[in-house]
Amino acid sequence: MTTLPDAEALYAELRQAVRHAIEALPAGSVHLVGILSGGAWLAERLHADLNLPDRPGALNISFYRDDFDRIGLHHQVRPSDIPFDVEGSHIILVDDVLYTGRTIRGAMNELFDYGRPASIQLAVLVDRGGRELPVAAALCAARIEIPANASIHLARDGDRFTIALESPADA
Amino acid sequence: MRNPQLNRNGELTHLLTLDGLPRDIVTHILDTAETFVPLAEREIKKVPLLRGKSVFNLFFENSTRTRTTFEIAAKRLSADVYNLNINASSASKGESLLDTISNLSAMQADLFVVRHSASGAPHLIAQHVAPHVHVVNAGDGWHAHPTQGLLDMYTIRHYKRDFTGLTVAVVGDVMHSRVARSDIHALTTLGVPEVRVIGPMTLLPGGLEHMGVKVFHDMREGLRGADVVIMLRLQNERMRGALLPSAQEYFKNYGLTQEKLALAKPDAIVMHPGPMNRGVEIESAVADGRQAVILNQVTFGIAVRMAVMSIVAGAGSA
Numbered sequence: 319m320t321t322l323p324d325a326e327a328l329y330a331e332l333r334q335a336v337r338h339a340i341e342a343l344p345a346g347s348v349h350l351v352g353i354l355s356g357g358a359w360l361a362e363r364l365h366a367d368l369n370l371p372d373r374p375g376a377l378n379i380s381f382y383r384d385d386f387d388r389i390g391l392h393h394q395v396r397p398s399d400i401p402f403d404v405e406g407s408h409i410i411l412v413d414d415v416l417y418t419g420r421t422i423r424g425a426m427n428e429l430f431d432y433g434r435p436a437s438i439q440l441a442v443l444v445d446r447g448g449r450e451l452p453v454a455a456a457l458c459a460a461r462i463e464i465p466a467n468a469s470i471h472l473a474r475d476g477d478r479f480t481i482a483l484e485s486p487a488d489a
Numbered sequence: 490m491r492n493p494q495l496n497r498n499g500e501l502t503h504l505l506t507l508d509g510l511p512r513d514i515v516t517h518i519l520d521t522a523e524t525f526v527p528l529a530e531r532e533i534k535k536v537p538l539l540r541g542k543s544v545f546n547l548f549f550e551n552s553t554r555t556r557t558t559f560e561i562a563a564k565r566l567s568a569d570v571y572n573l574n575i576n577a578s579s580a581s582k583g584e585s586l587l588d589t590i591s592n593l594s595a596m597q598a599d600l601f602v603v604r605h606s607a608s609g610a611p612h613l614i615a616q617h618v619a620p621h622v623h624v625v626n627a628g629d630g631w632h633a634h635p636t637q638g639l640l641d642m643y644t645i646r647h648y649k650r651d652f653t654g655l656t657v658a659v660v661g662d663v664m665h666s667r668v669a670r671s672d673i674h675a676l677t678t679l680g681v682p683e684v685r686v687i688g689p690m691t692l693l694p695g696g697l698e699h700m701g702v703k704v705f706h707d708m709r710e711g712l713r714g715a716d717v718v719i720m721l722r723l724q725n726e727r728m729r730g731a732l733l734p735s736a737q738e739y740f741k742n743y744g745l746t747q748e749k750l751a752l753a754k755p756d757a758i759v760m761h762p763g764p765m766n767r768g769v770e771i772e773s774a775v776a777d778g779r780q781a782v783i784l785n786q787v788t789f790g791i792a793v794r795m796a797v798m799s800i801v802a803g804a805g806s807a
Contacts, residue, residue, distance in 0.1 A: 381536035382537060386538055386803055388805075390500065390800070391521060391538075393520065394521050394524045398524070404532075405532075431531060431533040431536075432533070
C-alpha cells in the first residue's frame, strides 16, 4: 500500500522550486501555464502566492491528444486561454501528475501553435513514473512509483489541495 | 428503432437532423464549439484533431457560404478537404447517388458533408457507408439544416446566456425553410418556453402547433416582447407562383423594419441565415443596425462546424 505525502506539503515544496526557477530567468519574461484542470489550479495558486503580474495561462489539450481516434472528444471544461505573447517568453508548464508524458507532448504542441517560446520548463506536484515518452520534470515536489492500474487525483477544497490514490483494490 | 445518428454507445456518429437529438448532445456540441472560438485569434488557427482524415464536401446543390465555412472548419481541424460540385459531374452523366458514394468511399473518405435538394438524401447515404465513415447534413430539401440550427443556437446562447426565459420569433417562409425546421427543433429541445412563427398563411406549413410553437399572421403582434428575431430568406422563385402577390407587398407585411423591431425587447437580437434580400424580408437599416448579429453567426458557424465534425469523427465505430 502506497501512502501519499500531504498535498499541502508537496505544494509548498513545488512553490519553492518554481520561485527559484523564476529568479534564475530574466525578470518579466516568465509566465505560468497550467494544464486543465489540476495543473491550472496549481498555476493559479502559484501565480497568486508568487505575486506574478497579470494572470496565468491555461491549456485545454483535448484537441492535441494522441488518443482522439480511440476515445473521441469528451465534455469540455473550458477553452485554452493564453493571455500573453508566447513568442520569446520563458514558460513554466504546470501539471498535477506526470505519468506517460503524452499530455505534456500535447501541451507543448499546443503552445507552439501560439508562438515560439524562448524556453519551457515542466513543474509537477507528483512524478509517478511510467513514462512512455522522453519527458522530464525539472521542477517536481515528489517522485512516487504508482502501480499502472492505480491513479492519483488532485482535489481542491477552497484554497487547499488534497491528493488521493485510487486503485482497483479500493473498489 | 435506434436513432440513425447515434452508434450503439449513444455517441453522435452522423449529424442528420436536430429532430430528436438529445439535449445533452446539443449542449456538448455548443460547449465544444465554444472551445474552438478562441482559435481564430491565434497565430496558428489549426488543431491536429483530423490530421490524415479526408473530408469530402458533396454539394449536389449550390451554396458558396455553407461550403466555404465547412471547408474552413475542416482545414482548421487539419483534415484534407475535397470539394465536389456534383451537379456538374457524375450526376449529370446518370450515376446514382449511392454509386457516387461507393466510388468516393473507395477513395478512403472519412467524412461526407452533404447538401442535396432531396429531403432524406444524407440519411440514405448514412445508411450505406461503412461504420467508420461519418455523414454531416449540410442541408437537404425542405427537411433540415442542422449545422445552421446549431450555429443559431450558439449565437443565441452567446448573447442571451440562458434559453429558459426566452421568446424567440421565426419570421417568413417557414414552409420552404429547412433552417426554420432545424431552429424550431433545437429551440424546443433547449427549453425555450415561447417559440413563435410569423408569416402569411400561404408560407406556413400545417401542423406547426404540434411542434410546440405559436403561430402569428400579424408581424407586429408576433414581435411584441421578443428576445430573438430570426428572419428567413424569401426565395425569389416563390414570387412567381401563386403564394405571394409581390415583393413590395411582402415587405410591407413581413419585412423587418426598425419601426417593427421597436416592438421587440430593446436588447433583442436580429438573426438571418443569409443570403439576405434587402428590401424584401429585411430593411438595410436593420441588417446593418446595432441589433443585427448576422455576421457573427457566420463566424460562429465555423466553430460550430468544427465541433460537429470533430465529435462525429471521434465517435467509435461500435
